[in-house]
Amino acid sequence: METVKTLKLRIKDKHAKALLAMARDVNTVWNFCNETQYRSLRRYTNKPQRWLSGFDLQKLTNGFSKCDGVYIGSSTQQAVCEEFATRLRQFKKQRLNWRVSNKTSPKYSLGWIPFKKGALTYKNGQVRFKGIHMSLWDSYGLSKYEFRAGSFNEDSRGRWYLNVVVKCQTEAKPVQYGASAIGIDLGLKTLATDSNGGKFEPKQWYRESEAALGIAQRARKKARVRAIHAKIANQRKDAIHKETTRLVKAHAIIFVGNVNAKALAKTPMAKSVHDAAWTTFRTQLKYKAMRQCVVFEEINEAFSTQTCSCCGKIPASSPKGRASLRIRAWICSECGATHDRDTNAAKNILAAGLRRLAAGIPAL
Numbered sequence: 391m392e393t394v395k396t397l398k399l400r401i402k403d404k405h406a407k408a409l410l411a412m413a414r415d416v417n418t419v420w421n422f423c424n425e426t427q428y429r430s431l432r433r434y435t436n437k438p439q440r441w442l443s444g445f446d447l448q449k450l451t452n453g454f455s456k457c458d459g460v461y462i463g464s465s466t467q468q469a470v471c472e473e474f475a476t477r478l479r480q481f482k483k484q485r486l487n488w489r490v491s492n493k494t495s496p497k498y499s500l501g502w503i504p505f506k507k508g509a510l511t512y513k514n515g516q517v518r519f520k521g522i523h524m525s526l527w528d529s530y531g532l533s534k535y536e537f538r539a540g541s542f543n544e545d546s547r548g549r550w551y552l553n554v555v556v557k558c559q560t561e562a563k564p565v566q567y568g569a570s571a572i573g574i575d576l577g578l579k580t581l582a583t584d585s586n587g588g589k590f591e592p593k594q595w596y597r598e599s600e601a602a603l604g605i606a607q608r609a610r611k612k613a614r615v616r617a618i619h620a621k622i623a624n625q626r627k628d629a630i631h632k633e634t635t636r637l638v639k640a641h642a643i644i645f646v647g648n649v650n651a652k653a654l655a656k657t658p659m660a661k662s663v664h665d666a667a668w669t670t671f672r673t674q675l676k677y678k679a680m681r682q683c684v685v686f687e688e689i690n691e692a693f694s695t696q697t698c699s700c701c702g703k704i705p706a707s708s709p710k711g712r713a714s715l716r717i718r719a720w721i722c723s724e725c726g727a728t729h730d731r732d733t734n735a736a737k738n739i740l741a742a743g744l745r746r747l748a749a750g751i752p753a754l
């Protein structure tokens with residue numbers, strides 16, 4: 391089977407200087423496109439507005455990459471023109487933002503060097519781009535892949551990454567997947583609780599980083615704070631990846647509550663540290679499930695917390711409203727079942743999902 395995906399790899403810092411020089415050329419091409427587009431609109435005010443196409447811009451910038459002292463090649467020049475034309479159509483503005491090369495400016499544009507298919511090659515653990523052999527942390531085993539288009543990108547810490555679309559052959563080997571169904575409740579206190587009582591909480595894994603963050607913030611070390619924030623985000627994303635992969639491998643049917651961070655933010659409900667994580671979690675589950683032919687459904691989670699998963703009633707004793715956020719466990723006043731708040735919700739989500747599936751199966 392042939393698949394296409396995007397890989398992100400960290401380029402070793404010793405190449406930063408060469409990349410920055412190329413990024414400056416990229417900015418020159420971009421700003422030239424911007425200026426040209428703006429002027430052509432100003433000049434022909436009596437004519438209907440015309441947006442220059444990527445092809446027009448390529449013709450206008452033709453030859454730039456052959457000039458002395460220019461580091462980028464025609465592949466990058468064309469990619470910049472195309473990207474500019476795309477953004478222009480998208481934003482419908484007379485002029486886009488200038489790209490700023492001056493590192494000391496607050497408006498500095500993080501380095502960006504796009505390229506088209508064929509501009510990047512791989513050999514002996516290094517990538518070759520515009521005659522430069524670059525070392526990188528090859529966490530994917532690049533020799534397996536065929537490169538397509540991509541870009542080099544700088545982050546706020548001045549580190550460079552290669553983002554490249556690749557084509558790869560995946561062997562269609564039979565994998566043993568679970569046959570069970572599971573319900574998942576996304577919560578404020580615990581990120582994800584499943585209907586079997588499992589809890590997934592990535593937070594405890596990066597407590598060390600959080601302590602370090604506090605120290606750096608008090609010492610007002612901006613670069614360090616940024617670095618730790620990036621580390622925490624990476625740790626969280628990695629933890630969520632592992633958990634969603636595990637869930638998809640272990641189950642044939644997955645139901646997730648449709649808790650909505652945006653809607654919740656409008657209520658007096660406490661802002662959760664999980665806002666972003668909920669979306670990440672659900673999105674990852676969805677695409678991984680799709681890839682593995684696992685049934686994935688989002689379930690309306692209204693009343694999932696208040697209803698007893700044992701007797702199906704909404705007993706007087708169940709947690710309700712904002713004040714109940716502190717109630718982590720409760721006993722059903724109708725049937726006497728003991729519940730963990732989130733596990734009970736996950737069980738209700740599972741039951742609702744199964745009911746929906748059953749209703750969706752046409753009568754034979």
Ligand SMILES: [Zn+2]
Pocket residue numbers: 698699700701702703705722723724725726727
């Ligand atoms: Zn009950």
